[in-house]
Amino acid sequence: MKDLIIIGAGPAGISAAIYAKRSGLDVLVIEKNLPGGLINNTNIIENYLGYKSINGAELAINMSDHLEYLNIDIEYKEVIDVVIEKDLKKVITNTETYVAKYIIVATGRSAKKLDLSESSKYYGKGLSFCATCDGIFYKDKEVIVIGGGNSAFEEAKYLSNYCKTVKILIRSDKIKADKKLQDEIHNLKNVEILFNSEVEAIFGEDKVEGVILKNKKVLKISGIFINIGYEPKTDFVKKLNLCDKLGYIEVNENYESKIPGIYACGDIIKKKYYQIIIAASEGAIASLNIKNEISKNVKF
Numbered sequence: 001m002k003d004l005i006i007i008g009a010g011p012a013g014i015s016a017a018i019y020a021k022r023s024g025l026d027v028l029v030i031e032k033n034l035p036g037g038l039i040n041n042t043n044i045i046e047n048y049l050g051y052k053s054i055n056g057a058e059l060a061i062n063m064s065d066h067l068e069y070l071n072i073d074i075e076y077k078e079v080i081d082v083v084i085e086k087d088l089k090k091v092i093t094n095t096e097t098y099v100a101k102y103i104i105v106a107t108g109r110s111a112k113k114l115d116l117s118e119s120s121k122y123y124g125k126g127l128s129f130c131a132t133c134d135g136i137f138y139k140d141k142e143v144i145v146i147g148g149g150n151s152a153f154e155e156a157k158y159l160s161n162y163c164k165t166v167k168i169l170i171r172s173d174k175i176k177a178d179k180k181l182q183d184e185i186h187n188l189k190n191v192e193i194l195f196n197s198e199v200e201a202i203f204g205e206d207k208v209e210g211v212i213l214k215n216k217k218v219l220k221i222s223g224i225f226i227n228i229g230y231e232p233k234t235d236f237v238k239k240l241n242l243c244d245k246l247g248y249i250e251v252n253e254n255y256e257s258k259i260p261g262i263y264a265c266g267d268i269i270k271k272k273y274y275q276i277i278i279a280a281s282e283g284a285i286a287s288l289n290i291k292n293e294i295s296k297n298v299k300f
Helices: 011-022 037-041 056-069 131-138 150-159 179-186 235-240 276-297
Strands: 002-007 027-031 073-076 079-085 088-093 097-105 109-111 142-146 165-169 191-194 199-203 210-213 223-226 230-232 262-264
Touching (some): 002 276, 079 235, 131 150
Parallel strands (some): 002 097, 097 262
Antiparallel strands (some): 079 088, 109 230
16 A cells, blocks of 8 residues: 555656655556656747756656656556545556555646547548647648647647648637747748638548638648647546536645545646646645645654
8 A cells, every 4th residue: 555646647746756755655656658748749848947948758758767766656557447445545547456545636638639520530640639749740741730829839830840831720819829939930931820710621531631611711731730728637536526517626725635635736627827837836735735644644
């Protein structure tokens, strides 16, 4: 049995693990994919303390190395359920069950998909959620990026290095991306912003060949990169009634949910700003609060 199990190894989960380990807790991290979470898909990060500019995958590796340096146990498995038994929590994965006194849920968010019935047939065939993963395959081709926020503009900037043209489709007449990113995009000759533009259908035989917009305009393109927001990955705890109507786990100022001993931090909780440094801070605070709770319950 562990003192603490952390589900998710993004910035929040890794930070929580580091603070828990340094506080003397017996901690286990369970991660389904790669440590670092969504930052693995980010090209350049320029707003994380200590780094003027760093590739997202490189920052994720640095964070993972910190876990290894502290000899923190990590299991690469998918958590499918959490069961409460008195003061203990059972974390059930696809292959094994683990038990702990405390849990931190830090599984973050995943990219939203297009609400189009035919879109699933094009995944991996011209439809992508990651420019840094797939951008190189569209060298000298025409692509679109769907979304008007920071991530969409970052993707478009990255794709401009490879693609013949990049069109950013924004369904409204407003841009949500930071002013700095807007200025950078406006200075790129092969990037164009299309306002009030929303995809109605995708066409193509074995791969993406183009899209039809709701205004009936047809764009012949080879690639679609989706950046329309995120949704929390909380399916495995929904039966515990920890989440709000959007699926985000509700927590108090200590990052504890309404079930004692279950904490949540990072992008899986509802908040105003979703930034790496904020997620890392929340992970640290959650672990320190758990350490404080354990210390209060120790009898001398």
